[in-house]
Amino acid sequence: MVFLEVLIVFILISFFYLLFAPFYLEIESEINLYRFRFHRVASAKILIENSTLILQIKIAGWNRNIDLLASKIKKEKVAPVKRKSNRTKIKFRKLMAIIKSFKVNKCCISIDTGNMQLNGILYPLFFWINNFTGKEIRINFIGDNSVSLEVENNFARIFWAYISI
Numbered sequence: 001m002v003f004l005e006v007l008i009v010f011i012l013i014s015f016f017y018l019l020f021a022p023f024y025l026e027i028e029s030e031i032n033l034y035r036f037r038f039h040r041v042a043s044a045k046i047l048i049e050n051s052t053l054i055l056q057i058k059i060a061g062w063n064r065n066i067d068l069l070a071s072k073i074k075k076e077k078v079a080p081v082k083r084k085s086n087r088t089k090i091k092f093r094k095l096m097a098i099i100k101s102f103k104v105n106k107c108c109i110s111i112d113t114g115n116m117q118l119n120g121i122l123y124p125l126f127f128w129i130n131n132f133t134g135k136e137i138r139i140n141f142i143g144d145n146s147v148s149l150e151v152e153n154n155f156a157r158i159f160w161a162y163i164s165i
Helices: 002-020 092-100 116-133 155-164
Strands: 023-028 033-038 042-049 052-059 062-067 103-111 136-139 146-153
Touching (some): 116 136
Parallel strands (some): 103 136
Antiparallel strands (some): 023 033, 033 042, 052 062, 103 146
């Protein structure tokens, strides 16, 4: 009986951890970091090495590298029977509520189009976006293109945004 109670408590703690633990989407173009991270437990990172694209997965100490551009041996596939899919459509309001549930921790975007006249035309727009959002979004004239972005959310906020509308 005690074992069952301990098992139920362990399952509940694990469920609430998965529900409230944050996950992050991180993009750092200066150091070529493109990563999705679930708290400290799991992460998936895209690397470019020797003209190939590698997906590096780390889950609780387990590591795996997958070459995304490696040729795969194709097996003959039997044509599947087409079934009528019952896809549920998410309403636009719910989708916007889910997007608004994300929290932007860091945003620094600097763009140069390479065209001086276009940069001059876009400069007031980027200045207004910078002031409106409070994030560092700018256009420059020195050839610097960089993105530094960190977005955070958790499943509890997504679930609450989905059911609240």
